[in-house]
Amino acid sequence: MPHTIVTHVCEGVADCVDACPVACINPGPGKNNKGTEWYWIDFSTCIDCGICLQVCPVEGAIIPEERPDLQETP
Template sequence: MPHTIVTDVCEGVADCVEACPVACIHPADTKNAKGTDYFWIDFETCIDCGICLQVCPVKGAIVPEEKPDLQRLPV
């Protein structure tokens, strides 16, 4: 099951982007509710390896399950 980046918790640190072995994490073209950049995970590409969870310094920014309601995707 894919992981989810919680849009309004993400602070745009991007450690997850470089660590992802399948390049499924992408930058959004807008800001989140905190006014920071954020990233999103492509559920179709995610292999559920958990590396993003391990490297993200922002507590609660990534959850180990597919939760589309928590992650805003590009329009």
Template structure:
């Protein structure tokens, strides 16, 4: 199951972007409610490797399940 980035918790650190082996993490199209840059995971590309969870320094910014209710996904 793919992971999700919690849009309103993400601080745009982006350690996950460089660590992702399948390049499934992309920048958001605007700022989140806290005024921070944020990223999102393409659910169809994520291979559930968990590296993003390991490298993200922001507690609670990534959850280990597909949660479209927590992750904004630009269309």
């Protein structure tokens, strides 16, 4: 099951983007409700490796399950 980036927790650090081996993490349009850049995971491409969870410094920004209700996907 793919992971999820919680849109309104993400702070746009982007460590996950560089670490992802399948390039499934993409920038979202505009800012989230915290006023920061944000990213989203393409559920159809994610291989559930968990690297994004390991490198993200923002607690709770990435969760280990597919939750489209928490991730805005353009």
